[in-house]
Amino acid sequence: MKDQLFAVIDVETTGGGINGNRLTEICIVLLRGDEVIDKYTSLINPEKEIPRQITALTGIDNEMVATAPKFHEVAKKIEEFTRGAIFVAHNVNFDYNVLRNEFRELGFEYSRRKLCTVRLSRKLIPGLFSYSLGRLCDSINIPLVNRHRAEGDTDATVILFQRLLSLDEDYRVINSFLHARSRQATLPPHIDAEQIHNLPESAGIYLFKDRKHKVIYAGKAIDIKKRVVSHFYDRMSKEYELGQETFYIDHETTGSELVALLLEAECIRKYYPRFNRAQKRPGPVYQIVSYMNQRGVLQLALEKTSKQRESIGTFYSRALAQEKLEFLCREFKLCPKYCSLQANVEVCSHYEIQTCEGICGDNEPVKTYNKKVNKAIASLTEESSTFVIREKGRHFEEEAFVLVREGQYQGFGFIDSEARGSRLEDYEPFLKRQVATYHTHKILSNYLRKKGDPNVTFYEPEIEEVSRAVNRAEKNAAVMASHGTLSLF
Template sequence: MKDRLFAVIDVETTGGGIKGNRLTEVCIVLLKNGEILDKYTTLINPEKYIPAQITALTGIDNDMVENAPKFHEVAKEIDDFMRDAIFVAHNVNFDYNLVRNEFKELGFEFNRKKLCTVRLSRKLIPGLLSYSLGRLCDSINIPLTNRHRAEGDTDATVILFQRLLTLDPEGLIFNSFLHAHSKQATLPPHLSAEEIHELPEEPGIYLFKDKQHKVIYAGKAINIKKRVISHFYDKMSKEYQLGQETYHVTHEATGNELMALLLEAEYIRKHYPKFNSAQKRPGITYQIISYINQRGIIQLGIGKTKRIQDSVGTFYNRALATEKLELLCETFKLCPRYCTLQSSTEKCSHYKLKNCEGVCDGTELVSDYNLKVTEAINSLGEEKPSFVIKEKGRHFEEEAFILIKEGRYQGYGYLNSEDQITSIEDYEPFLKLQESTFHTHKILNSYLRKHGEKNVIYFENEVFA
């Protein structure tokens, strides 16, 4: 590490995510050969309000920064001061991304090699309970005064960095962290590189967990390792925050993408992870329902619900439900009025459906009409098939299957080549039962639309009786 120039940095901010978070204070200390060369520190007017909770933490309030320079007024000084230096900070991605975003707002690219004293400390001083700056300084007797101010935190980080340099005299660890393609350079501060190294490059799901091993994100991937690492290259505020709170990554290989999608939906439903947004809310389904009205007529209608329930028919948007109801009305010569396809209380006069046989004006007997409605309802029941989707297993001697019974997802399982399957009941000992939800139905419908029936084996529904 001789002759390398390091800029040890700490910043204070207005708080919030990466986007919209502005600097209020910067301190930079230049080091070479382990010796301090120079220091630069300044308050910065963030040009936005500093929330009270941030002032309580840092002591920096709106009055203090009112006459401080704006970032564009000191940007050149900061750039010149740390030119050709390696950017060093405790939890470096936080400080680095904030400084880079400030330059980006001015239309300039800010690119530096960087080192994280959290990750270096975890490698060179293993076994500590915590690697936060305050706890770390307590553990190895580094004085830390003026906490949560840029200069106080920078001074402590400088001492820490100097000690880390002495623990790696040949610079092997430092150089490995500086390598452009090093996982260490991109991983969040609390995540072990070994956990990432052990991830497989195959389809499945992965779980990000916090310090208490609580699931905070569930995702699916065709290549688990590649997808997990991609999160840490993403500079979006949400992805950055996810990285900061991730301490562990676990995975489950599935052998195929369909099962990964279904498992992802199950983990999101089960754990309601903090950083998942899609699939957390139950989707709206539209169902064709039946009931007997005051005239004793079996009436059909469309109901909206957030649950997959037993009904005459379930659809994922109102247009599909209406289209199916119109088809039933036309095919079985039902009355548009009693299929809730028109609101008029008079004799039906639907613009498209003209073959009503007169139950609305008394021409057709209610008993005859109800027989037709019953026949229409039964026809929809026949459209709920039972089948198995076969997919790739986790290794070449294994086959995955997904079981759907009478149109409803039951779960999944795996079979080995020697397992003998002659009927649908033979799948049940290998079946891992799962919840049928709006999202699993949507995933399966999408799969069938895309792939057709080449991997599908149908069964007669009577086998379940």
Template sequence: MHQQLFAIIDVETTGGGIAGNRITEICIALMRGNKVVDKYSTLINPEREIPQYITALTGIDNRMVENAPRFFEVAGKIDEFTRNAIFVAHNVSFDYNVIRGEFKKIGQGYTRKKLCTVRLSRKLIPGLLSYSLGRLCDTINIPHVDRHRAEGDVDATAILFQRLLSLDESFETFNSFLNPRSKQATLPPHLPSEQLEDLPEEAGIYLFKNQKHKVIYAGKAKNIKKRVLSHFYDKKTKEYHLGQETHFIDYEITGNELLALLVESEHIRKYYPKYNRAQKRPVNAYQIISYANQRGVIQLALAKTKVLHDSVGTFYNKTEAIEKLEEICETFKLCPRFCSLQSNVEQCSHYRIKNCEGICDGSESVEVYNQKVNNAIAFLKENKPNFAIQGKGRKSDEIGFALVIEGQYKGFGFFDRSEAISTVEDYEPFIKLQTASYHTHAIIRGFLKKNGERNVVRFESTLKESSDLPYQETDLLGPLLGGNW
């Protein structure tokens, strides 16, 4: 290690994410052992405009780089200068990936072993409030002039690296970070490795949090530890930025994948995380509603809404909702006109439903017709399924479950295998109430489609017509009636 060559590197860029980042300045200090033996520094024409906020930060403007060499003109020098050296930087993933991106643009590869002085500092100088280069230098008395300029940052990083070398005389920490099997160099700079080491290898959900403990990403996994690490090995710009902002990771073991999906959906709905794209946008629901017209006839109609109220039935697919309207219209001999299946007609003339008994032309009494409508409404409400889906719990002697009452997802929970659970009421003490949504509906429906009735426990009775479970403000889950989930 005493004769090992290190390339201490810093780049200034135009900003815009890894994919769009162009280098405006680079500095490389070559260190053999713990002594700087050579240095290379140059401005670079990024071949694009430098944003004003970048100029304000670095002092580098468009005029300064106008006559500077373009990257392809210095690529050979950078490649040769760093050959046989270990690439060292403060937050190495950033500088390394930007440089690799520049080489890729000119059709060349660039591969070096890497060391991150942020992660090395966390390991060898633990307990500091901040590991940013400026704060770190202030804390341990390293001179740091020309901040946010490549040479100034390289000079400070070189001194920091010398300090770190002196704190690891046996090179045990350095070697562990350089081990080909080690992923240390690719891990987020602000995330203590202990948090990753403590992650369980079980099914559940995980939450990435920023410096202020705000949730910025929620995910689910069959193996939490494996899935979390996979984010940091991904080279996509989104995953890189997610890693840069992650300071803390929380998790919750669910025991099985179904509950992980449901809990993940709840966290996305609750926290609206910055890096979750799926499930964030509210989905329109289609409700079958009932109301009395001026004649006193009870009509059924389809309403599209995001804010749901009590209804005869709620669906997340318009075709499914229309089919259900047509089904009850035909089954209970209702009028297509008064079921909103036809409009702008005095008398119904539906192409398929022909068994209207005359409410539209006055040959059927309002009282008789309304009784049929009430029977149809009662049928819809009574035929909403009640069931629990059971699966593995968080430990071997535990069962996890998701509960659906009258077609609505109510929540999930866990109970000991020794518990006598035989009726729907028996689940009540163990349930953690959740908000039903289009996404929980889709998750449960997808599970049933894939797994069938396996592990499904169905019930005929409800919890005293669900009155034992507190009212949920967004009562969303649509009935796939007659158990047709």
């Protein structure tokens, strides 16, 4: 190892995400063991505009690079200069990936073993407040001149790397980082490998947190460790940026994928993490609503909304909602015109539903028709089932459960696998109450549609609940009749 070549490298770029970055400057210092043997440095014409904020940071502007060589003109020199060397950089994944992408643009694959001086420093100089290059150099008295320029940063990194080599005389730590199965060089610089080692290989959720312990990403997985590590192998700009800002990883096992999905939805609602895109806003739902028209006829209609509001029924596709309206129309002999299944007609003439008893042609009393509508509404209310889903638990002696009462998600919990709740009250002591949202309803709806009823125990509604549903429908009808206004159930 004393004769090993190390290429200590720093690059400056145009910014714009790892895939949009173009080189503006590069510096490479070649070491054999801990001795400097050569140096290469050059400005690079990125063939694109350098943003003002990048110029403010690095001092490199468009005029400076206008006559500089383009990457294809120096690519061969860089490849030869680093051939046989281990690629060393402070936060190595950034510099390595930018350089590799430049070679790929030319149709060549650039591959080197790599070492990260951030991760090496955390291992060999533990306990420092910060491992950024500037703070680290201040902490251990390394001169850092011409900050945010390739040569200045590389010169400081060379001194740092020489210090690290002196602290690892037998190369035990460095060799462990270079081991073919080691993920040290792949992990983001601020994450201790022990955090990854301690992650479980079971279902649950994980939270990525920044330096201040603020949640910046929430995810669910069937295998938490495997899924977390997969983020760091992804070369997408978003995943790279997520890794760079992650300092801590928390997790919670659930055993059940369903519970993991529900808990992930709750974490996104609660923390609103910056790197999560899905589930931040509710998608559209279709709701069956009722209102009293000018004739005093109680009508049913379909309404598309992005908000969860009280209604007769909520559906996650227009087709399902329309199908339910058609069923109610046939089952309770309602009028297609007054169920919003036909428009701009004097008298209904639906091609399929012909059960109307004449309300649209003044051949049926309004009071009689409204009673049928109320019965239809009550029947739909009764369909808001109360049930418990039993799923795999976190270990073989327990089961996970999800509780839904009258169609509303209540939360989840864990219970002894031998316990069989004959009453809803049996689950209450173990229930972790959660907020019901558009996303939790959709998760449960998809689960029931795909899995069916094998793991579901339904509980009959109390007689009083059914009675209240009917009375509520009749009361609302009376209120609408007196006010003549739109009302949502």
